[in-house]
Amino acid sequence: MVSDRQKGILFLILSAFFFAAMNMFVKLSGNLPTFQKVFFRNAIAAVFAFIILIKNKEPLKPTAKGSLKFLILRTVCGLLGVICNYYALDRLVLSDASILNKMSPFFTIIFSFLIVKEKPKLYQWLTVAGAFFGALFVIKPSFSNSALVPALIGFMSGAFAGAAYAFVRKLGQLKENKAYIVFFFSFFSTLTVTPIAIIGYKAMTVWQLIFLLAAGLCAALAQFAVTSAYSYAPAKEISVYDFSQILFAALFSLIIFSELPDLYSFIGYLIIIMMAVVNYLITARKEKKSRKGV
Numbered sequence: 015m016v017s018d019r020q021k022g023i024l025f026l027i028l029s030a031f032f033f034a035a036m037n038m039f040v041k042l043s044g045n046l047p048t049f050q051k052v053f054f055r056n057a058i059a060a061v062f063a064f065i066i067l068i069k070n071k072e073p074l075k076p077t078a079k080g081s082l083k084f085l086i087l088r089t090v091c092g093l094l095g096v097i098c099n100y101y102a103l104d105r106l107v108l109s110d111a112s113i114l115n116k117m118s119p120f121f122t123i124i125f126s127f128l129i130v131k132e133k134p135k136l137y138q139w140l141t142v143a144g145a146f147f148g149a150l151f152v153i154k155p156s157f158s159n160s161a162l163v164p165a166l167i168g169f170m171s172g173a174f175a176g177a178a179y180a181f182v183r184k185l186g187q188l189k190e191n192k193a194y195i196v197f198f199f200s201f202f203s204t205l206t207v208t209p210i211a212i213i214g215y216k217a218m219t220v221w222q223l224i225f226l227l228a229a230g231l232c233a234a235l236a237q238f239a240v241t242s243a244y245s246y247a248p249a250k251e252i253s254v255y256d257f258s259q260i261l262f263a264a265l266f267s268l269i270i271f272s273e274l275p276d277l278y279s280f281i282g283y284l285i286i287i288m289m290a291v292v293n294y295l296i297t298a299r300k301e302k303k304s305r306k307g308v
Contacts, residue, residue, distance in 0.1 A: 022247030026255045029239035032232045034262035037112060038270060039229035041103050043222045048100045051226060053211040055096065056203040058230025059237055063197035070193070078188040085190070085198045088181035093203040095174030102168030106161055107273045110152055112263035113283055114168035119253030119290065120145045121176020122183075129180045130187065132248055135300075141293040148285025151278045179244055186245030196237045251301070254294035257287050 040051055067074060076082050095118075102111040120142045126132045134142075153165040185195055218226070243252060260283060267273045275283070 018246040019251055022243045022245075022252040023255050025239045025243035025246065026252050027258050029236045029243060030256055030259035031262050032236035032239060034112065034259045034266060036229045036232035036236060037099075037103055037108060037263060038266040039225045039232060040100055041108055041271065043218075043225040043229065045104075046216055046218065046222060046226075047211070047214040048097060048104065049207050049210040049214060050216060051100050051229070052093075052096055052207050053204060054226040054230045055100075055233045056093075056200045056207065056230075058227065059234035060197060060200035060204050062231070062234035063193050063200055063238075066193045067191075067197055072191055072193065074194070074197070076190060076194065076198075078185070078190040081185055081188045081190045084181050084184050084188070085195065088178050088185065088195070089199045089202050091174045091181065092178035092199050093206060095171045095178055096203070097207075098167045098171035098174060102164050102171060105164035106168060107275050107279070108267035108271060109260065109264045109273070109275050109283070110165070110279055111168050113152055113260055113279075113286060114149065114165065115171045115175060116257055116259055117145060117149055117169060117172030117286070118175035118179060119256050121173045122179045122253055123176075123293075125177045125180035126183055126248070129177075130184050130248075132183075135296075137296050138293055141289040144289040144292075145286045148282045148289065151282030151285065152275075154278055179240065182241055183244045183248065186241075192238065192241045192245060195241050196234070200234070200237070251294075251297060254290040257290050260287065 036055070040055070043051060064074075076085060095115075099111065099115045102114065106114075123134050123138055123142055127134055149169055153162065153169060155162060159165070182195065186192075267275075
């Protein structure tokens with residue numbers, strides 16, 4: 015029998031693949047306004063979630079007591095995370111933008127402590143600090159770095175995403191409908207960005223439209239997968255698998271865009287991923303001892 019933790023791992027790897035594919039299609043769509051890209055990403059996900067809710071004859075309203083405020087907070091943080099991520103994607107190497115966005119598991123540990131009251135251990139705080147140190151190699155904070163602002167915004171996308179996933183974990187604990195969580199976020203995010211997208215609308219080619227539609231579909235699949243993942247298991251147990259997105263992003267970056275990150279970025283990747291692996295291994299060992307009653 016597949017455990018909830020194993021289900022969480024599987025769904026998180028699936029979400030990592032689809033998020034990497036989404037980022038690839040967003041970058042392929044080229045020089046379009048950020049809010050126009052965000053609109054397509056959320057509108058398609060909203061339609062996708064709406065169809066699932068109607069097909070399953072599920073209500074278009076919160077079903078868990080006290081979940082509305084967390085749905086709103088998840089939407090605000092998630093939307094800000096998407097906007098920051100898309101801004102960074104247009105201005106950074108794909109794998110750089112992806113690793114900065116993948117600071118989210120470390121931020122999820124912090125926000126899960128604040129929101130879900132899942133208290134991290136000392137080693138988890140240390141790995142979070144180590145990951146922040148690694149991020150400095152990717153951000154390269156100096157006045158000579160022309161990509162400093164996009165890198166900082168990419169880092170903020172990880173912070174907002176981390177907060178959003180902590181709220182997803184809280185909603186999972188409240189037993190809120192997974193499809194409704196995705197629908198609420200996608201629908202209200204679409205309503206929010208629509209006026210700005212209309213004002214700054216730029217005509218698209220057929221291929222740009224196809225890429226944005228593909229990005230929206232991947233976003234929907236990724237949202238369902240990540241919502242399921244954090245509903246099945248706590249962030250501290252499975253978040254390391256979210257870093258498989260970096261492998262997918264690196265492959266897409268090399269094969270599709272012929273992009274390679276510089277040496278400092280590579281060092282940053284290694285530090286961040288190493289912190290994630292250390293966190294996971296220690297957590298797994300402690301969980302194993304706990305089950306044995308040691």
